[in-house]
Amino acid sequence: xxxxxxxxxxxxxxxxxxxxxxxxxxxxxxxxxxxxxxxxxxxxxxxxxxxxxxxxxxxxxxxxxxxxxxxxxx
Amino acid sequence: xxxxxxxxxxxxxxxxxxxxxxxxxxxxxxxxxxxxxxxxxxxxxxxxxxxxxxxxxxxxxxxxxxxxxxxxxxxxxxxxxxxxxxxxxxxxxxxxxxxxxxxxxxxxxxxxxxxxxxxxxxxxxxxxxxxxxxxxxxxxxxxxxxxxxxxxxxxxxxxxxxxxxxxxxxxxxxxxxxxxxxxxxxxxxxxxxxxxxxxxxxxxxxxxxxxxxxxxxxxxxxxxxxxxxxxxxxxxxxxxxxxxxxxxxxxxxxxxxxxxxxxxxxxxxxxxxxxxxxxxxxxxxxxxxxxxxxxxxxxxxxxxxxxxxxxxxxxxxxxxxxxxxxxxxxxxxxxxxxxxxxxxxxxxxxxxxxxxxxxxxxxxxxxxxxxxxxxxxx
Numbered sequence: 175x176x177x178x179x180x181x182x183x184x185x186x187x188x189x190x191x192x193x194x195x196x197x198x199x200x201x202x203x204x205x206x207x208x209x210x211x212x213x214x215x216x217x218x219x220x221x222x223x224x225x226x227x228x229x230x231x232x233x234x235x236x237x238x239x240x241x242x243x244x245x246x247x248x
Numbered sequence: 249x250x251x252x253x254x255x256x257x258x259x260x261x262x263x264x265x266x267x268x269x270x271x272x273x274x275x276x277x278x279x280x281x282x283x284x285x286x287x288x289x290x291x292x293x294x295x296x297x298x299x300x301x302x303x304x305x306x307x308x309x310x311x312x313x314x315x316x317x318x319x320x321x322x323x324x325x326x327x328x329x330x331x332x333x334x335x336x337x338x339x340x341x342x343x344x345x346x347x348x349x350x351x352x353x354x355x356x357x358x359x360x361x362x363x364x365x366x367x368x369x370x371x372x373x374x375x376x377x378x379x380x381x382x383x384x385x386x387x388x389x390x391x392x393x394x395x396x397x398x399x400x401x402x403x404x405x406x407x408x409x410x411x412x413x414x415x416x417x418x419x420x421x422x423x424x425x426x427x428x429x430x431x432x433x434x435x436x437x438x439x440x441x442x443x444x445x446x447x448x449x450x451x452x453x454x455x456x457x458x459x460x461x462x463x464x465x466x467x468x469x470x471x472x473x474x475x476x477x478x479x480x481x482x483x484x485x486x487x488x489x490x491x492x493x494x495x496x497x498x499x500x501x502x503x504x505x506x507x508x509x510x511x512x513x514x515x516x517x518x519x520x521x522x523x524x525x526x527x528x529x530x531x532x533x534x535x536x537x538x539x540x541x542x543x544x545x546x547x548x549x550x551x552x553x554x555x556x557x558x559x560x561x562x563x564x565x566x567x568x569x570x571x572x573x574x575x576x577x578x579x580x581x582x583x584x585x586x587x588x589x590x591x592x593x594x595x596x597x598x599x600x601x602x603x604x605x606x607x608x609x610x611x612x613x614x615x616x617x618x619x620x621x622x623x624x625x626x
Contacts, residue, residue: 177284177603178391178448180251197249204368206398207513216251218451218504221337221366223395225513226451226504228251233503240260240481 178220180228183213194219251503255475256292264480265297272299272487277439279576281424282446283310283604284474290609292476302483305438308423308532308574309446311388311416312339312602316530317562319416320345323385326414326555327351327359333377334414335370336385338363343598346562367399374403374411383551386415391448393417393540394513397520400542400549414551415541418527420449421457422538426529428465430575438576442486444479445471447501452517454509458497466495473501520546528561530598531574570597573606580610587615 181194181201190206194217204223205211217224280286286306289295295304308314324345327334334351341351341363355361360380364370370384386396396413403411424443432438445458450471458469468489472482482500489496499505520543527539542550551557564570568590569583580586580599590596592608599605 178451180249182250204395204398207394207510207516209512218448220391220448221395222368223366223398225391225394225448226510229503230250233251233254236481236500236502237254240264240477 178218178225180216181219183211183215183217183224186211186213192217192224194224252475255473255477257477261292261294261297261476261480264477264484268297268302268480268484268487269299271484271491272302274490275301276441276487276490277303277305278442278444278483278486279305279307279427279440280444280472280479281307281309281420282444282449283307283313283602283606283609284448285309285444285446285472285479286606287604287609288474288476288479290613292479293614294476294479297480298483302487305440305576306573306579306606307427307443307576308529309389309420309449310574310599310602310604310606311392311418312337312343313570313574313598313605314418314423314529314531315340315343315387315416315598316528317345317564318528318559320351321562322557322559323414324349324351324354324359325557326383326385326551327354327361329381329555331379332381332383332555333360333362333373334383334385335362335364335373337366337387339602339604340385340387342595343601344565344595348565348596367396370411371399371402371408374408375406378410380410381554382411383555384411384413386413386417388417389420389446389449390417390452390517391446393521394452394510394517397513397516400520400546401516403549404546409548412549412551412554413542415521417521417540418529419538419540420446420453421461422535423529423532424458424461426532426535426538427576428461428467430532432575432577440467440576441490442468442470442495444482444486445469445497447471447473447478447505450499450501450505450509452510452513455497455499455505455507456509462495462497468495468498470498471501471505473504519543529574530564531571565596568597570599570607573599580607583607587611
């Protein structure tokens with residue numbers, strides 16, 4: 175139920191709908207819960223609705239912090 | 249796939265496990281609130297990577313699991329009414345209600361039940377069936393509530409008179425209150441030294457609502473993503489907080505969660521729903537201010553107003569330990585019918601049905617492994 179997956183916005187349509195893609199599978203979802211969304215954004219999709227945008231800079235930062243741990247451990 | 253594969257890196261997971269082993273010098277009992285996290289822990293074998301002194305206690309964050317039999321029975325009654333189409337998430341279909349009658353069984357007996365992927369599909373069913381009364385069986389924590397709100401507002405805008413909502417949306421902070429305030433937590437039957445906060449719920453409500461638990465109950469909380477690297481990192485963050493004597497809200501899932509959450513979704517929820525005075529949860533009992541209902545001006549869309557739906561509380565099957573499992577007192581494998589009289593194909597309780605239920609996680613992943621190693625009982 176709270177399961178959700180990150181998908182990339184491929185196209186925006188009328189009626190607050192967007193086509194998103196995950197691993198080659200396309201699906202139409204509602205973007206009514208988002209303030210702004212652009213083609214190319216990554217969003218978290220749950221029961222046919224985008225809940226939030228994913229921040230690629232923050233994702234990089236999380237991985238970079240782990241990278242530092244990796245260096246420290248090796 | 250971006251945002252997924254890099255957070256499943258096996259080498260990185262091993263390094264994190266080594267780090268945890270080095271730093272976890274005390275004893276730690278952490279509760280992952282969310283059933284999605286329970287499944288990730290089981291699916292990726294993460295609990296086997298943890299040092300024996302770090303124990304995960306599985307929480308009640310599974311909406312299908314916490315819905316009591318009485319509410320499911322009401323949905324089944326709705327589906328049996330002539331002219332009604334009940335739209336439900338697939339997860340609910342096989343949960344046994346009173347006398348072990350599920351929605352699947354009710355459908356076989358003639359009730360009209362339609363499985364939908366979300367509230368958007370229920371709108372479509374209502375538009376396509378103007379001569380039927382369509383009811384959406386709305387369940388879920390804060391993750392799902394705004395998606396129901398969108399559909400309610402859309403139905404109001406379109407003036408759909410044949411669509412209503414059987415609302416069972418519940419609140420995460422209330423369930424955390426119930427766990428912390430439980431008899432078992434007070435008398436030490438269960439021990440929770442910190443929480444893994446639910447990532448997807450927090451995309452909507454943000455991390456701010458957990459601050460009072462960190463401050464008042466002095467429990468560290470780390471909001472986490474759902475990939476294996478996310479969870480290992482979050483557990484490490486909890487260990488570090490405990491070691492340093494800190495109890496703060498930290499956010500590991502920064503790529504999706506901000507402190508204030510999704511304001512647009514929150515506003516929509518506020519326009520659509522209000523608190524129920526009390527609501528019965530499976531396992532946790534009847535909790536005040538723990539669930540939502542439609543606001544009075546939207547009563548035309550409220551299935552509980554539109555149809556006569558008397559509520560009868562029904563006790564769980566005496567052999568089923570769902571209640572204790574949801575409170576963190578028992579592990580699925582402590583239940584005497586786990587994997588024998590109760591399987592995902594023929595479930596006795598909701599925790600075995602839902603893809604977020606702890607029993608389903610234990611059944612799907614690793615039930616055939618050797619008996620639990622002594623180290624796991626530490």
